[in-house]
Amino acid sequence: MVTTPWESDITALLKERFQAAITEFSTYLGQSFLVAQPEAVIPILETLKLELDFDYLVDITAVDYPKRPERFDVVYILYSFPRNERIRVKTLIADGYRPATAIPVYATSNWLEREVFDMFGIEFAGHPDMRRILMPEEWEGYPLRKDYSILQQDDRWVRDNLGIESGQ
C-alpha cells in the first residue's frame, strides 16, 4: 500500500500520549488510519472519544492474513460528528490473542465484536456475551477465515439439523 504520512492535531496528541505504542500514522487515498499495539487500542479509543470528539464508532471488522505471524488485522472505523472526520484504528494480532472489548467505550461494539468472533474466531476479552450472532450457535469453523473454503460447511450440523447430506 503506497501511503503518505498523516499529520494533524490528532496525531500530535496521540504521539505524545502513546509514543511507541502507535507504530504508524498514514493516509491512503485521502483516508487516514493509524496502526497500534493491541494493548493500546482501548486507551487510544478512549482518548479519541473523550478528548478528540470521535463520538461514533462506525464499525469493527477484521481481515485475515494466514501467512503472517500476526494473523489478523482488527479494524475500528471511527467518525466524529463535530469534526466531520473519519479515521481508522488498526491493530495486528496473532491467532488466539484476545483483544479487549470496546464496549465500555462504545456500546455499539457489542454486536460488532460478536460478528467478528462469529466470522473469524477472535474472542474479545471482557465481552459479556461472546456468542455467535449470525451463524447457528453450534456451528463449527469460522467462515471468513481464508482457510475456510467457500464450499465448506459444518457437515455434522447440516446433517443433524437439516436432515440432508450436504447443502451443496
Add this chain to the structure above:
Amino acid sequence: MPDATFLDATELVINMGPQHPSTHGVLRVILKLDGEKVIGTECVIGYLHRGVEKIGENRTYQQFAPYVDRMDYIAAVSNALGYCLAVEKLLNIEAPPRAQAVRVILSELNRIASHLFWLGTHALDIGAITPVFYCLREREEILKIFENYCGARLTTHAFRVGGLQYETYDGFEEETRKFCDWLIPKVDEYETLLTNNRIWLSRLKGVGVLTADECKEYGVTGPVLRAAGVKWDLRKAQPYSGYEQYDFDIPTAENGDTYDRYTVRMEEMRQSTRILRQAVERIPSGPIMGKVPKVVKPAVGEVYVSIEAPKGELGYFIVSDNSTQPYRMRVRPPSFVNLQALDRMVRGGLVADVVAIIGTLDIVLGEVDR
C-alpha cells in the same frame, strides 16, 4: 386457586418470530415480560445469512455487483451506489457527471420507494390497514421507472463500476417529473389519514424514545438519528455523486420517539422530490461510463466508503491485494447496527409497543443477516 409460587412467578418469557408478520422478515425476538411490561429482550438473527462477504471475496469486482442488491432488497439501488463508489475510490476514478446525475435520480427514487414501503407496513403493524394499499400503489410507479430503465424492478443492478450500463430511455426525465408532481399530494393525503389521527398519536407519541446521545452511543444513523435532533446526513456532511449541487434540507425532530421518526421520513420523501426535480432539469450530456479497465485490478490498499442509504449509513470496507477479486469485502449495514438499539428502546415499554418499535427502526432482515 393458584398457589403462592404461581403468584410469585411474575416474569414471563415469550417468543416473537421468526415467523411473525410484524418482524418484517425472519427476526426472532425473545421477550421477557412482567405483565404487559417488557423487562428485557434478546434478538436472534442470522436466519437469512447467505455469507455475502465471503461471496465477495470469491467473485471479481464486477461479478459481485449484483449480489449487493440482495442485501437491502427494498433499496437495491442504494446498495449498488455504495458499492460502485467504494470500488471507484479504490481505483481512484470517478464516474462521469452524466452517470452521477442519473445515479442520484435513481437513488432518490429508491429512497422514496423504501420510505413508502416502510410507511405502509409500519401503519399496517399498528392497525391502520389503508395506507399500505396507497403506498404500494405509489411505489409501483417508481418500480415502473426502474423497469423501463434497466428491465428489473427490485434487484436492479442499475449501476456499474465506473458509471452506468444503460443510457436513460426516452421520457425518463418526463416520467420522473410527473411522478414528483403526483407524489406530493399523495404524501399530503397520507398525512391527513395519520398525522392527527388519535389512535396513531397515542400509539406513537413517546414510544421507543432514543435520545441523540444514545443514538451516537449505539451507532444508530439515518432517520432514527435525525428524529433525535441530530442534523446529520452523509449527503450533506460528506457529499458523494454530486449531491453538493442540489438544494435540499435535512428534516429533523426533537423527541426521538416513534412519531418523530414518522414525521422525519415523511418530510424526507418531500425533500427527495426536490432533489429529483433539480436533477432531471440538468442531467449533463456526455458519456455514461468512465475509463475503467476491462479487468478491474485495484492496487494494494484499503478504503472505507459510505453513503446515506434510506435506513442509515451504509458502508463498504474493501481490501485489495492487487488481484481481480477483493481480499476482504466488509459491508457495514445500517439495519444491523440500528437493530442493536431495539433492546434499549423497548425496555420498560409495553409489549404492544415492541411491534411499533420494530416497524419504526425500518430494518430489512436481508441486510441484517447478509
